Amino acid sequence: xxxxxxxxxxxxxxxxxxxxxxxxxxxxxxxxxxxxxxxxxxxxxxxxxxxxxxxxxxxxxxxxxxxxxxxxxxxxxxxxxxxxxxxxxxxxxxxxxxxxxxxxxxxxxxxxxxxxxxxxxxxxxxxxxxxxxxxxxxxxxxxxxxxxxxxxxxxxxxxxxxxxxxxxxxxxxxxxxxxxxxxxxxxxxxxxxxxxxxxxxxxxxxxxxxxxxxxxxxxxxxxxxxxxxxxxxxxxxxxxxxxxxxxxxxxxxxxxxxxxxxxxxxxxxxxxxxxxxxxxxxxxxxxxxxxxxxxxxxxxxxxxxxxxxxxxxxxxxxxxxxxxxxxxxxxxxxxxxxxxxxxx
Numbered sequence: 125x126x127x128x129x130x131x132x133x134x135x136x137x138x139x140x141x142x143x144x145x146x147x148x149x150x151x152x153x154x155x156x157x158x159x160x161x162x163x164x165x166x167x168x169x170x171x172x173x174x175x176x177x178x179x180x181x182x183x184x185x186x187x188x189x190x191x192x193x194x195x196x197x198x199x200x201x202x203x204x205x206x207x208x209x210x211x212x213x214x215x216x217x218x219x220x221x222x223x224x225x226x227x228x229x230x231x232x233x234x235x236x237x238x239x240x241x242x243x244x245x246x247x248x249x250x251x252x253x254x255x256x257x258x259x260x261x262x263x264x265x266x267x268x269x270x271x272x273x274x275x276x277x278x279x280x281x282x283x284x285x286x287x288x289x290x291x292x293x294x295x296x297x298x299x300x301x302x303x304x305x306x307x308x309x310x311x312x313x314x315x316x317x318x319x320x321x322x323x324x325x326x327x328x329x330x331x332x333x334x335x336x337x338x339x340x341x342x343x344x345x346x347x348x349x350x351x352x353x354x355x356x357x358x359x360x361x362x363x364x365x366x367x368x369x370x371x372x373x374x375x376x377x378x379x380x381x382x383x384x385x386x387x388x389x390x391x392x393x394x395x396x397x398x399x400x401x402x403x404x405x406x407x408x409x410x411x412x413x414x415x416x417x418x419x420x421x422x423x424x425x426x427x428x429x430x431x432x433x434x435x436x437x438x439x440x441x442x443x444x445x446x447x448x449x450x451x452x453x454x455x456x457x458x459x460x461x462x463x464x465x466x467x468x
Contacts, residue, residue, distance in 0.1 A: 146188040148242075148265055149179035155261075156254060158246045159183055159225055163232065165240040166203065166213060167361035174200035175209070176361075178240070194362050194378050209241050218259075220249055230258055235270045236282075278367040280345055281352035286368045289376075293422040296322050296364070296376055323385040325375040325413035326429040327355070327392065330441040332371035335404055343403050350401060351409075358392040374426075382415065382446055389413055389444045397442060408442035415448060431456060 145163045152161045162180040166173055174197055179188040191200065203210045212219050212229040216238050219229045225245045232240035242262065244250070250258070278285045284292070329335075329351065336344040348371065355365050355373065364376040379385055389411045396409050412432025416425050428447040435456065436445040450456040 144265075144269075145178035146181075146190065148261070149181045149188050151261065152242070152244060152258070153181050153183070155257065156244065156246065156250070157183070158244045160243070160245040162243045163240060164206075164209060164243065165232075167200070168197055169357055172197070173203050175203065175206060176200055197360065209243065212241050213238055218255075226250075228258075230262060232262065233266055234273070235266070281349055281367050283352050283355070283365045283367045283373070286366065289366055289368075289374065290422045292364055292376060293324075293416075293425070296378070296416075321378060321380065321385075322416040323375075323377050323379065323382075323413055324416060324425045324429050325377070325385070325389050325411055326426070326433045327351075327373040327375070327409050327411050328433050328437070329371035330408045330410055330437070335407070339403055347401055347404055347407060350399070351396065351407075354395050354399060355392060358395050359388060363388075374429075382448060385413055385415070386444060386446060393442065393444055410436040410441050411444045412436055413444070413446055 145165075149161045149163050152158070160180070160182045163178045164175045165178050167176045168174045176195065177189070177191045179190055181188040203213070208219065208221055208227060208229060212231055216231050216233070218231065221227045221229075225247055226249050228244040228246060228250055230242040230244070231238045232242050242258070244258070273282075276284060276288045329347070332344065332347070335347055348367070351373070352365070352367065355375070359365065359375060359377060362378070366374040366376075368374055377385070377388060379388065393409055393411055396407060399406070401407050410433055412429045412435070414425055414428035414432065432445040432447040432450060435450055436443045447456065451458050
């Protein structure tokens, strides 16, 4: 019992979701002594959902291995490549198969949905006490994730909230290569994988006050909720999506070069423009984005993206504006000493 309590204390002591799955896998490895314990998350949308390995730990491993969070979706195995795992995900029920070794599968759930599968490979079937232990640990894990969601996510949209931005920015920026916002991308750097640039995009709904004044705040909230869903389908599973408050949204993403970043932003703009919002009709967004620079601060990058959004709104709205492109074309001036920009 003391060992279980120690692992629960360790599990709930982390606030970093990137290590939470690995910590859970390590706890099960120590408590059950299986051949392998692994956690797989379901990523992607619609018919193109894939398995992302969040933690894979064999008996002899010193540390868990995992797919990079920025993995190219097309390189990950499809759900139907692992039928037993897929059945566990879709049925929301634990299962056991095989005899030597035994494959034990448990659904990994949040308060809203089943998001993955815990896989435990053992020489013999788990006994009733071990199954109860796994179930209890997973309930604690689910409750703890719920607490994290409550503190880190926007209540209305479910996107990350403002107070989580700075920490995520610094962590992601530290993993970004110091490449210029413009210019050629080095040979071999593929879009959407590790080694790409980090980009910050700011999304602002055009004339949102008019929506609230005309249709009321309940309809306005529905627009915000539907926009958050469009963001999820327009960006990749690894992109960090935030609601900063009101009609202002932010995305942190990695891709190779400003052209690819602009394409991603334009995809969202296009999807919003053609979507028919109930009671409101068509809504548009203005988007500004900037590349994250070596030694950048969250405030500095945010300010550049904000200036780009301001330019887009002042010049017709419903468009995507790149800070670097505007500076290069002489449409924005940047003070190199302070990073302050002014419109000509």
